[in-house]
Amino acid sequence: MNVNQQWRHGALMVFRRNFLSWVKYYRSSILLNFGEPLTNLLALGFGLGAYVATMAGVPFVDFIGPGLLAVTAMNAVTFDMTFEAYDRLNENGIYQAMITAPLTVPQIVAGEYLWEAFRSLLYGSVFLLVLLLLGLVHSWWALVVPLPLLVTGIMFSGPALLVASRARNHEQLFYYFTLVITPMFMFSGVFFPIARLPVLIQDFIVLTPLFHVVNVVRALVLGHLSAGLVWDVVWILGYTVLFSWLPIRSLRRRLTG
Amino acid sequence: MAEVIVAENLIKRYGNFEAVHGIDFSVSEGACFGLLGPNGAGKSTTIRMICCLAEISGGRLSVLGHDAHPGNLMIKRQLGVVSQEDYLDPSLTVRENVELHGRFYGMGYRQAKIRAQDLLVFLQLEDKGREQVRSLSGGMRRRAVIARALMGTPRILILDEPTTGLDPQARLLVWSKIRELKQEGVTILLTTHYMDEAQRLADDLVVIDHGRILERGTPDDLIARVVGTDCLEIAECDPSFGQTLVERIQPLGIISDWQGDSLMLFSSDMDPVLAQLQKEKWLPAQYYRRRASLEDVFLRLTGRDLRE
Ligand SMILES: Nc1ncnc2c1ncn2[C@@H]1O[C@H](COP(=O)(O)OP(=O)(O)OP(=O)(O)O)[C@@H](O)[C@H]1O
Numbered sequence A: 001m002n003v004n005q006q007w008r009h010g011a012l013m014v015f016r017r018n019f020l021s022w023v024k025y026y027r028s029s030i031l032l033n034f035g036e037p038l039t040n041l042l043a044l045g046f047g048l049g050a051y052v053a054t055m056a057g058v059p060f061v062d063f064i065g066p067g068l069l070a071v072t073a074m075n076a077v078t079f080d081m082t083f084e085a086y087d088r089l090n091e092n093g094i095y096q097a098m099i100t101a102p103l104t105v106p107q108i109v110a111g112e113y114l115w116e117a118f119r120s121l122l123y124g125s126v127f128l129l130v131l132l133l134l135g136l137v138h139s140w141w142a143l144v145v146p147l148p149l150l151v152t153g154i155m156f157s158g159p160a161l162l163v164a165s166r167a168r169n170h171e172q173l174f175y176y177f178t179l180v181i182t183p184m185f186m187f188s189g190v191f192f193p194i195a196r197l198p199v200l201i202q203d204f205i206v207l208t209p210l211f212h213v214v215n216v217v218r219a220l221v222l223g224h225l226s227a228g229l230v231w232d233v234v235w236i237l238g239y240t241v242l243f244s245w246l247p248i249r250s251l252r253r254r255l256t257g
Numbered sequence B: 001m002a003e004v005i006v007a008e009n010l011i012k013r014y015g016n017f018e019a020v021h022g023i024d025f026s027v028s029e030g031a032c033f034g035l036l037g038p039n040g041a042g043k044s045t046t047i048r049m050i051c052c053l054a055e056i057s058g059g060r061l062s063v064l065g066h067d068a069h070p071g072n073l074m075i076k077r078q079l080g081v082v083s084q085e086d087y088l089d090p091s092l093t094v095r096e097n098v099e100l101h102g103r104f105y106g107m108g109y110r111q112a113k114i115r116a117q118d119l120l121v122f123l124q125l126e127d128k129g130r131e132q133v134r135s136l137s138g139g140m141r142r143r144a145v146i147a148r149a150l151m152g153t154p155r156i157l158i159l160d161e162p163t164t165g166l167d168p169q170a171r172l173l174v175w176s177k178i179r180e181l182k183q184e185g186v187t188i189l190l191t192t193h194y195m196d197e198a199q200r201l202a203d204d205l206v207v208i209d210h211g212r213i214l215e216r217g218t219p220d221d222l223i224a225r226v227v228g229t230d231c232l233e234i235a236e237c238d239p240s241f242g243q244t245l246v247e248r249i250q251p252l253g254i255i256s257d258w259q260g261d262s263l264m265l266f267s268s269d270m271d272p273v274l275a276q277l278q279k280e281k282w283l284p285a286q287y288y289r290r291r292a293s294l295e296d297v298f299l300r301l302t303g304r305d306l307r308e
């Protein structure tokens, strides 16, 4: 193997570790990842949807379905890269064992990103299937949804892993959810278009990553494609590249301090 | 023989605290080198630098001809590491843990499978392969960690307290495995708090404390040099009696040391001392004559105070 192949092999083996561990628990973890968004979809979509007939010109449940798909992917990744990664680092010494072997911190991080891309793809796609069964998929473009899922899996990993590598206890991880994930969940256009919010808040929301994922996924599932989507894609790619570097320094400090 | 690890004035600082204070030592290829010292002496810190897991703060550290710094794969590929903590993956079986580690070293699927099987047999864990790590006893876990460390067929095997918490049977097994590996030409770097273990296994050793080297040499050499081979042990000795006794025989050039409430008298030959004590009727009713051990050396060098 040449140097590049060796590097990829190492990162793939980090992926493999997560896979081997996941196959033993996936039944319980699937329920964990779908319970909440499915409840949201059914309760809000059909319950609240009975009163709020349409949102931005489409039936309410059709509107929030794709948004909740994006949220499902974000949460699947974020839970794993916060609580699970915290345990890998602080409770079980998974990264410590890896680093005694000829693996480097960037390889470990790359392997984790690969794994989160897979999780995002998997949980997002299963949710897409649920939407399909409920008759909420309206376009063949939905077949493209796995693509943004792969990328956003990586995008949401970086900040979460940074938090996990700096947190001193589980409680601090909850702050990330309370201060970052939940507000994004509520204000990124999952439940209502942001157009009627104060302009200042709108401008801020445009700076956050979930908003763009929701736009892209919704456009694909509903078949409402527009030129503006190019910007969403650029934001997503930009954030993915930018965020990827975030955890490397602090993880390196933790593992080779 | 070639030196595979060379430390010159090696320093490690954590903030303002200097855990390793400029130590010099070298390890010959194929030898078993012991790194001894009380809790907090700096053994694991030194080992982490050798394993390229921590930046050195000063001096020089060369391992297998390469400068050690975090992420130096040229070195890491040739090391097998048993760290002080087990770091076994609780969500995987023993076999998966061992196999996966081989894959981290770049091995293919089949190759790792075969080697893992061999190593599980080597460490007598072959019927534990399918078990979850959680269900293993401490001794089995430690053996699994050793198996894991051997996956990469290391030139240097680093053992940070490999036998802590093991029962005598498991310890004997690990000792015999270490000897086998040495026979195959693997260089071994060993830390342990069991002096009998170091005495049996180490060809060469250093005793460090507070990040400084106190002594170095072969176990026999250290025993002869630091205390003397012959020992008279007076258990539960009255302190004032002991003190007077020591003063009386001081001219004979003995070394005395309190180990708890036992008084130890050391010399290369205790016969003249015994004769004199007998003549002066100062020989206590109960005493025990034995060969001095590395433990005596260790206690003499590092004192009686408890660490940390
Ligand atoms: N990451 C760290 N940050 C700050 N201080 C540290 C760190 N790691 C170790 N130390 C300190 O450095 C000193 C040496 O620790 P080290 O773990 O090397 O000792 P040791 O000889 O392995 O002891 P033991 O026999 O208990 O394993 C100790 O005082 C310890 O508290």
Ligand SMILES: [Mg+2]
Residues within 6 Å of the ligand: B043, B044, B045, B084, B160
């Ligand atoms: Mg230690």
